[in-house]
Amino acid sequence: MxxxxxxxxxxxxxxxxxxxxxxxxxxxxxxxxxxxxxxxxxxxxxxxxxxxxxxxxxxxxxxxxxxxxxxxxxxxxxxxxxxxxxxxxxxxxxxxxxxxxxxxxxxxxxxxxxxxxxxxxxxHFLIKNLGVEPLSRLFSKKYLYEKLKNKKTQVKNLIMNQNIVVGIGNIYASEALYDSKIRPNRISSTITISECENLVKSIKKVLSRSIKFGGTSIKDYKTLDGKSGYFKQKLMVYGLEKCQCGEVLIIVKISGRSSFYCAKCQK
DNA sequence: CTGAGATCCTGTCTGC
DNA sequence: TGCAGACAGGATCTCA
Missing domain, CATH: 3.20.190.10 (MutM-like, N-terminal)
Structure with missing residues (x-):
């Protein structure tokens, strides 16, 4: 969740x-x-x-x-x-x-x-292998590029890998990739250094904006007092049918999980 | 080592 | 209505 x-x-x-x-x-x-x-x-x-x-x-x-x-x-x-x-x-x-x-x-x-x-x-085994915090300075274009450059896995899998960068799940992976104009099924090693820079910026932007709006409530998520977050209204691709540009969004399964992207806006 | 699929669990929704 | 099957914001485990 x-x-x-x-x-x-x-x-x-x-x-x-x-x-x-x-x-x-x-x-x-x-x-x-x-x-x-x-x-x-x-x-x-x-x-x-x-x-x-x-x-x-x-x-x-x-x-x-x-x-x-x-x-x-x-x-x-x-x-x-x-x-x-x-x-x-x-x-x-x-x-x-x-x-x-x-x-x-x-x-x-x-x-x-x-x-x-x-x-x-x-x-502890749950903590010791965790990757960097995405909102910290440690999560930089250089850091991500080093992790990406030799990997064959699709880029969405890579940014959801908690041993590389933490905190990104299925919603924000799709959102950040949309924001950086990268298709979620791109092979990690094909991402250029400048795309990598955009991706890092987009991840930071999407996450910090969502924190500002109290998170994304789709189904179960509630904060302490039972209230929902408001970021759902700000989502650009996850769970949506059409892109802002008018194009119908594509849904692909990546490692068994639904991934949304716009074939026109994302390369 | 890497990467992908199965798996844990319950509830909800869709289609026949 | 009933029922099977798909799917859900995670991440570990298992196997090729």
Missing amino acids: PELPEVETICNAFKKSVTNPVIKEFKIINPKLRWKINNKIPSILKGKRINNISRRAKYIIMDFDDGSIILHLGMTGILRKTSTFPEIFKHDHFMLKLEDDATYIYNDVRKFGSLHWVYDKSK
Whole structure:
């Protein structure tokens, strides 16, 4: 479900809403996720203080004195803030209650999300091989070109590869490629240095614009208070039938996932 | 090592 | 209505 802008939006809202960061109770409702939730987490977290909440790639990370919680929302993960005596719904997986009774519940229909407790997050298998943040200076034309130039995979696959650059999923891959006038099925090694420069610029532009509008809500995505994001209205190709130029958009499957492009605007 | 397809899971929509 | 099949914002695993 959520790509970088959605996770960023949720993470910021979560961080902002925490007033007393000490954990009163952590309760597992249904441990079955992408990986089973460790049943020691409730006792590990009880009484601990959250020092920081941040985003890395599509993960939300809570830091404590002696370790971290790593949360991934998968395709359908939703974090909701709720009342002191919350109603539990179908597909709820865990509840986090803070000292001031602020309560957060994680719901995930498809169970592709995950929750891990780690003592050293930098060494954790989910984190250690992640690529650069797309909105950082590390993500440059030079960096991407080095990654692209010898690869045979289609360029959309490459920019969605979290070991190269993080946070880009199926929507923003199509959007960024449209913005940079590159077809998603181009072989990576055929991308020129100037196209690469445009692609880097487009990725940064599309992601930061979406963050500004609170992310893209197509189906499941909601931020903490149940509200949708507004970037859907700004999409140029994903889920649409026609390009701005009037041409009918083409849908191709790339590694099994729908990819939208305009044959007239993208080369 | 690289790259592509299968896979985990549930809900929704389309076509017969 | 019923039912099969396709599809959904992710990413790991498996195999050629």
